Amino acid sequence: MADDPTRQLEERARAARAEFDAAVSAATDAAALQALRDRFVGRKAGLVTALMKDLGQLPAEARKAAGASLNALKQAIEGALEERQAALAAGEREARLQAERVDVTLPGRPIPQGGRHPLTTVREDLEDIFVAMGYEVYDGPEVEDDYHCFEALNMPADHPARDMQDTFYLEGPGGLLLRTHTSATQIRYMVENERPPEVRIICPGKVYRRDDDITHSPMFQQIEGLVVGKGITLGDLKGTIEVFLHRLFGPQYPVRFRHSYFPYTEPSVEADLGCINCGGSGCRICKQTGWLEILGSGMVNPAVFEAVNRRLGRNAYDPEQVTGFAFGLGIDRVAMLRYGIDHIRLLYQSDLRFLEQFPR
Ligand SMILES: [Zn+2]
Structure with a gap:
């Protein structure tokens, strides 16, 4: 088988x-x-x-x-x-x-979002306060000429105040420079706009000076205000500044005025705020004085109106008829006080470790 x-x-x-x-x-x-x-x-x-x-x-x-x-x-x-x-x-x-299954019920992956720079937050807060008081926000160029930045502001070429506001100059004709204050924009507003001689503006923006230390940067930000009209007085100036500072920092801080000097205002006053850090007893921030220097201001010098009138070729802002006040402060200074920032350069270094500490 x-x-x-x-x-x-x-x-x-x-x-x-x-x-x-x-x-x-x-x-x-x-x-x-x-x-x-x-x-x-x-x-x-x-x-x-x-x-x-x-x-x-x-x-x-x-x-x-x-x-x-x-x-x-x-x-x-x-x-x-x-x-x-x-x-x-x-x-x-x-x-x-x-x-490769997709679970559509899972939470999404968040997309990293940027936040507002602390200087932007502070600038917008300042603008809000003044807009609520009836002011117009007015922008001007950072590159200016001598007339708008100095001459019209009662600082002729040989004026000693120019030494305190030395800046950066552009090559070429026209004597162009980087503006040292946004007062230049206030002059522009009066010269370039056909308006009745009534003004109520704030001019925020970057300004430039040849300074560089712990509290000064070659570029910083200012907000300046100008009010012009019939019967505007130093009392209006003081009342406005007090309301503004109390809305910005709180009504509990005292405000005091000291006489000062600026070529474009007469009389000139500086406003101090009771120290928001120590409440007036004296500390490092207020240099043991109990007060913080916060703002420069004064009644518009008639020489400024006259310079504008000369440029306009008519007596648009008649110093016999109108008066005004102006003020200016550093947005950086307010931000440093509000957030306890001790070096101005931190505001311009774009370091995320710094910027992420601020509310978005
Ligand atoms: Zn203090």
Whole structure:
């Protein structure tokens, strides 16, 4: 019986089938499947292929049935390989879908948002206070000429006050320079606008001076105000400054006025605020005086109106008819006081570690 070639072939076919069945379910990728294909149904060395070649050794009457049986085996193996390949592909696809799954209920990733610079916050707060008092916010150029920055403000070329306001000069004709104060913009407002001689403006913006120390920067920011009209008095100036400082810092701080000197105002007064750090007992911030120098101001010098009239060629701001007051303060100074910043340069270094400490 063991020598019966038909039985032997059947035996080998069964063994091949069993081996294939065990291997196919263990195959987990395309390479393993290809190896099985080569081993069982490959044209050169496939086990089933070899069995088919051996059909010729069978007695003629057994060949047909054995051949049909081997063909069925070959087809079954090929079918199983294809099925297995399809199952693996489906599994891979499912795994990829799982991996790429988007959970739409997860919270979004926040996009980093910038904040307002502390100087911008302070400038807008200052503007809000004055706008609420009926002032117009007026912008002017940072590059100015001598007339608007000095001459019209009663600082002719040889005036000693110019030494305190030395600035940066542009090359070329026209004597252009970087403005040392936004008072230049107040002159522009009066010269460039055909208006009745009534003015109520604030001019915020960057100004430049040849200064550089712990509280002075070559560029800093100012806000200056100008009020012109009939019957404007020093009392109006004092009342305005008091209301402004109390709205800015709080009504609990006293305000005092000291006489001072500016070429463009007469009389000139400086306003001090009771120290917001020590409440008046004396500290490092107020240099032990209990007071903070906060603002310069005064009644507009008639010489300023006359300079504007000369430029206009008519008596638009008649010093016999109109009076006015002006004031100015540093936005940087207010920011440093409000936030306890001890070096002005911090405001201009764009260091995120510094800037992130401020409310957005
Ligand atoms: Zn103090």
